[in-house]
Amino acid sequence: METRELRYFVAVAEELHFGRAAQRLGIAQPPLSRTIQQLERRLGAALLDRTSRTVTLTEAGSVLLVEGRAALDAVEAAERRTRRAALPSTGRPGLVLVTKASASRELLANLLDAYAAEPGAVPVDVILCGPGEQERLLREGRADVALLHRPFDSTAGFHTEELGAEGQVVVLPAGHPLTVRTHVHMADITGLPGLPLPRWPDPDGTYPPGPGPQVRDHAQLLQLVALGRACAVSPESCRAQLHGDLAAVPVLDAPKVTTVIAWPPHSRSRAVADLVRTATRLR
Amino acid sequence: METRELRYFVAVAEELHFGRAAQRLGIAQPPLSRTIQQLERRLGAALLDRTSRTVTLTEAGSVLLVEGRAALDAVEAAERRTRRAALPSTGRPGLVLVTKASASRELLANLLDAYAAEPGAVPVDVILCGPGEQERLLREGRADVALLHRPFDSTAGFHTEELGAEGQVVVLPAGHPLTVRTHVHMADITGLPGLPLPRWPDPDGTYPPGPGPQVRDHAQLLQLVALGRACAVSPESCRAQLHGDLAAVPVLDAPKVTTVIAWPPHSRSRAVADLVRTATRLR
DNA sequence: GGCAACGATACCTTCCAGGTATTGATCCGG
DNA sequence: CCGGATCAATACCTGGAAGGTATCGTTGCC
Numbered sequence: 001m002e003t004r005e006l007r008y009f010v011a012v013a014e015e016l017h018f019g020r021a022a023q024r025l026g027i028a029q030p031p032l033s034r035t036i037q038q039l040e041r042r043l044g045a046a047l048l049d050r051t052s053r054t055v056t057l058t059e060a061g062s063v064l065l066v067e068g069r070a071a072l073d074a075v076e077a078a079e080r081r082t083r084r085a086a087l088p089s090t091g092r093p094g095l096v097l098v099t100k101a102s103a104s105r106e107l108l109a110n111l112l113d114a115y116a117a118e119p120g121a122v123p124v125d126v127i128l129c130g131p132g133e134q135e136r137l138l139r140e141g142r143a144d145v146a147l148l149h150r151p152f153d154s155t156a157g158f159h160t161e162e163l164g165a166e167g168q169v170v171v172l173p174a175g176h177p178l179t180v181r182t183h184v185h186m187a188d189i190t191g192l193p194g195l196p197l198p199r200w201p202d203p204d205g206t207y208p209p210g211p212g213p214q215v216r217d218h219a220q221l222l223q224l225v226a227l228g229r230a231c232a233v234s235p236e237s238c239r240a241q242l243h244g245d246l247a248a249v250p251v252l253d254a255p256k257v258t259t260v261i262a263w264p265p266h267s268r269s270r271a272v273a274d275l276v277r278t279a280t281r282l283r
Numbered sequence: 284m285e286t287r288e289l290r291y292f293v294a295v296a297e298e299l300h301f302g303r304a305a306q307r308l309g310i311a312q313p314p315l316s317r318t319i320q321q322l323e324r325r326l327g328a329a330l331l332d333r334t335s336r337t338v339t340l341t342e343a344g345s346v347l348l349v350e351g352r353a354a355l356d357a358v359e360a361a362e363r364r365t366r367r368a369a370l371p372s373t374g375r376p377g378l379v380l381v382t383k384a385s386a387s388r389e390l391l392a393n394l395l396d397a398y399a400a401e402p403g404a405v406p407v408d409v410i411l412c413g414p415g416e417q418e419r420l421l422r423e424g425r426a427d428v429a430l431l432h433r434p435f436d437s438t439a440g441f442h443t444e445e446l447g448a449e450g451q452v453v454v455l456p457a458g459h460p461l462t463v464r465t466h467v468h469m470a471d472i473t474g475l476p477g478l479p480l481p482r483w484p485d486p487d488g489t490y491p492p493g494p495g496p497q498v499r500d501h502a503q504l505l506q507l508v509a510l511g512r513a514c515a516v517s518p519e520s521c522r523a524q525l526h527g528d529l530a531a532v533p534v535l536d537a538p539k540v541t542t543v544i545a546w547p548p549h550s551r552s553r554a555v556a557d558l559v560r561t562a563t564r565l566r
Numbered sequence: 567g568g569c570a571a572c573g574a575t576a577c578c579t580t581c582c583a584g585g586t587a588t589t590g591a592t593c594c595g596g
Numbered sequence: 597c598c599g600g601a602t603c604a605a606t607a608c609c610t611g612g613a614a615g616g617t618a619t620c621g622t623t624g625c626c
Binding site: 001002003004006043044045046047058059060062063064066067068069070071073074075077078079081082083085086141154156157158159264265266268 | 284285286287289326327328329330341342343345346347349350351352353354356357358360361362364365366368369424437439440441442547548549551
């Protein structure tokens with residue numbers, strides 16, 4: 001199977017429309033039809049059910065959509081990492097680390113400082129991104145290591161080392177009645193009148209149905225809390241980012257949040273290994 | 284990047300010889316040279332340093348060798364899983380489970396029985412293979428789920444659930460002086476006169492240097508122990524496979540062996556999910 | 567029933583993958 | 597120091613496949 005065929009199939013499977021898929025790929029529709037037919041013949045498997053009005057995925061087609069995306073990601077990662085490895089080493093980012101913008105500044109700073117002090121340390125670029133994006137960046141080879149937070153982020157398919165665990169707090173508008181408490185339980189905050197928990201986007205960018213405002217990142221969320229439109233359950237370390245309008249109260253029975261350092265399983269880079277070792281020593 | 288280019292590059296990188304690589308690929312040498320040149324131009328990176336006598340990998344080339352192999356595995360897995368999904372469901376293996384031939388028969392039997400009793404269970408094919416092969420089968424899409432044993436097997440790049448842990452025993456020829464002991468420590472058995480620990484092959488099939496006989500699987504190993512040519516440290520559960528010529532004594536300070544069930548991170552299969560759930564309930 | 571939408575087919579053109587023959591560089595034995 | 601052997605690169609040719617345009621056949625819909 002060639003990546004060209006995979007790209008074509010994924011486009012059709014996502015659009016479920018040969019014309020639009022062809023347009024997206026920048027080719028005419030007939031060659032696209034033909035390529036998909038060849039692919040089906042070669043695999044000995046129908047991938048799409050087409051009437052002259054609708055296109056739907058067969059069972060085999062859904063499998064190839066999922067597996068094919070993963071394979072394309074892997075190819076893209078190989079290409080990107082190779083390109084990076086070929087850049088002149090002066091000034092090239094030796095390592096790209098990705099983490100959530102909302103993550104603990106302290107842990108990250110400690111890690112970067114400690115690593116920089118290691119013999120043989122290379123320059124580290126830090127990418128801050130919204131929740132859920134880190135895994136994609138790591139899979140696509142845009143980053144070498146990530147700081148993830150279980151159970152929010154999935155560590156699917158990566159090597160990981162745990163760096164630490166912390167409890168969670170509920171973030172409330174300053175002056176809210178609950179802020180006088182030394183601690184609360186989950187039951188105290190689900191269904192607080194006027195302060196629903198927010199909804200985060202699914203990996204595909206859509207929001208699950210239900211009450212609560214839609215948020216895209218942590219800054220947005222804190223803004224909404226300050227406005228009295230939501231409350232939030234967040235790791236303790238976010239307290240460092242709270243300003244006067246916000247208050248935090250520990251939630252005793254909220255799940256512990258584990259910070260892990262994650263990297264692609266076949267990484268052969270000495271820099272990644274050094275950084276991970278530094279991180280685990282920090283613990 | 285096309286998979287054809289990747290396959291060609293990997294062949295050259297492994298052979299470090301254009302002629303042999305071309306032969307292995309079943310093409311002539313000139314088109315191979317040209318394809319690699321195109322690839323290098325497109326990546327903007329030298330992958331190979333060639334004098335007219337020797338070929339060596341550049342830094343970027345080593346990166347592409349590792350990443351490219353992973354990408355090719357992913358493509359192959361996509362292809363194989365799609366083909367499987369297209370087979371007529373009557374009699375088709377719904378699930379392929381791979382485990383070491385030496386693994387506990389009991390756990391596997393319990394798991395298969397419990398899963399078969401689930402509503403919606405599909406037929407499960409079991410592949411037994413030598414140590415170290417499971418990860419490859421899983422990565423290449425030849426299997427859907429594996430039973431691995433930490434710390435022997437790496438769980439690199441898979442989702443896992445722990446199923447249980449066990450201690451280890453030393454397996455000795457019956458009648459060996461140590462067999463009268465109720466337990467031993469590692470120090471008692473490293474350097475037993477005439478009974479060295481065996482050497483297992485590396486992933487590439489070669490053996491590390493050193494003393495001790497080379498073994499390829501557990502049956503070989505037990506044979507060697509029975510012959511009085513080696514001793515072995517193995518998980519407790521292997522006792523079920525010992526016959527009269529062999530004896531086992533617990534090793535108190537040997538690392539615990541954890542049995543885990545592992546599956547590819549993007550598996551969307553309900554059957555895999557059901558099997559994993561069954562396995563964790565068994566625990 | 568006619569029209570619009572949409573995938574498949576037919577047919578042509580271009581380009582590239584692959585083959586053969588050869589060159590050019592380097593190592594090595596004498 | 598020379599001649600042959602080795603090995604990658606170059607030159608050139610050919611067939612097939614990828615892509616384009618025009619058109620057909622089916623189907624849903626007003």
